[in-house]
Amino acid sequence: MTFVQVIDCKTSRFDEMNRLMDTWVEQTKGKRTATHSVIGKDRSDASHVIEIVEFPSYEEAMRNSTLPETDRIFREMVALCDEMPTFTDLDVVRDEQLYAATVRRFFEVIATKGELPPLNAVMAEHYHDHNPADEQDALGMDHVRRELDEWRAAFDFEFSIEDLIAQGDRVCARWFWKGTHKGDFLGIPATGKQVSMTGTTIFRCGGDGKLAEGWWEYDRMGLMTQLGAFEELER
Structure with missing residues (x-):
């Protein structure tokens, strides 16, 4: 702390x-x-x-x-x-500047090339993730790490933060994501395509400055369209 x-x-x-x-x-x-x-x-x-x-x-x-x-x-x-x-x-029990810096660091960490670095510097052990694309929330750092490994195996990607707004223990990040499709993603074999999407994530931070909870919204439909997931249906 x-x-x-x-x-x-x-x-x-x-x-x-x-x-x-x-x-x-x-x-x-x-x-x-x-x-x-x-x-x-x-x-x-x-x-x-x-x-x-x-x-x-x-x-x-x-x-x-x-x-x-x-x-x-x-x-x-x-x-x-x-x-x-x-x-x-x-x-310190509340530091909005620290929380915003943690969120920015989180996006940098998960896009790191090579092996995914440890998340314990930016994320609480019992982190709770809400993602509308998943049937169940991700509970715990290990679960989140497995999901990130799936994305990282499917894409080489990077984030750019368009807006970062901190208020109280919440930080809202509006981001732009772009990547290269290099591996299987939801049954779609690697295409080598350059893809991108936009999204917004709201994080709740704990008193230690680490991420404790997150709510994601992003253009998943747009991503799947770029990967050609609906081409057969359109014929």
Whole structure:
């Protein structure tokens, strides 16, 4: 679970503190586990400064705090403060930007060439998939992986994300898919045809930022037409 630490302090020596933060980043390069940092100054009190530091997890934050550079910089920072700074530790329970990034990463992962990479970085173990083309919902990461393997065996494909809208724990992706038909797909032997389709998927994300549920809508009829599935019926 993403972890955030909020550091609240008062200082009349902000420029010196800012340089100190630059020194910390430089000295911990390659070792620092923070993924993002924002420093804000109170508009009504220029001596009031807040830093928000994001980590992948609480454990990573604790690993960062044990760095010898962190301990030294902390002592120097306290010396620059007018009073002892306060620290607030937060587990992130909602992050729309993180959710959108996870969805974008998911589409990249499933279109990766070669062997399908592990999905556990982007998908919850008990993920629930709703696909109108399937008689039953896909329950669990392993089931989803089997379905993806079928698509990947039938097509070399890629996605382009046309729109990505995040609200609350939901992310809506409007996407364009194109591929080359290289293997059997629903009884249709490989044709070598270049095919494409459009679709929209709404994902629900869990507190850990991973995909927990998904609802798919896509132009399956258009895809089957491009593959020649209805040519015999039209004669």
